[in-house]
Amino acid sequence: MPDQEGHPDEDEMTLGSLLQALADPLRRSVIRALAAEPDGTERHCTSFGLTVSKATRTHHFRVLREAGLIRQVDRGNSRMAQLRRAEIERRFPGLLALVLNERQPAAGVTAE
């Protein structure tokens, strides 16, 4: 599996890129879904029900990864996504809570 760069260290995360990544409702829904799981949970990238093409999905997960929100781990054939909860919380306390408390039905995700 090619190209796995772009996992910034905790102190390399910038508020700008985090906010930019979270400005997209699709990406927020991914983070919300991940955060709803127990800490350390790995989820298959296709398991979020995003109604976009493969290429677009790759794009969004790349943005999340490069912002530092998720960690992507290769598991044989697939690449799993994991929320970098503790690091995000240390670096920008309260940021995740904001996304979690959003009372907004997911956009772009399979409808309600």
Next chain:
Amino acid sequence: MPDQEGHPDEDEMTLGSLLQALADPLRRSVIRALAAEPDGTERHCTSFGLTVSKATRTHHFRVLREAGLIRQVDRGNSRMAQLRRAEIERRFPGLLALVLNERQPAAGVTAE
């Protein structure tokens, strides 16, 4: 002074538009400057030292206003900006703190 629409109510603020508004470093700097002042402070739109044209400045303040971050008040010839601190805090607790705590390199100055 024309067009003063777009002051959403507190419960009309959406996380999406707030994040989008705050994704821009210029707009974050305005919010940071406002938040550094005592609550209720009104500041002249030109007092932030933004290095953009008048038209662009108007644009950014409009985004901030329509997201619900600031309130714009006409004072004779000028239009003053005021942070909607309490409302933002009630609606999305912790959001402002995130912006405030951002360690921001000076604009136009490289390196630390």
Next chain:
DNA sequence: ATCAAGGTACGCTTTACATCATACCTTCAA
């Protein structure tokens, strides 16, 4: 009444981004 100053609106350019289709690479299972 006139005019400079503060803001906005409009039109335009340029850049960034979300999206897709296609082609390709890797892994695992027939």
Next chain:
DNA sequence: TTGAAGGTATGATGTAAAGCGTACCTTGAT
């Protein structure tokens, strides 16, 4: 080893957003 499945890279497209200049409208001076 052949092929299906999961991901990525690339290139193209449409749209949104940032930026500017200019023209115009207020307001408060002169």
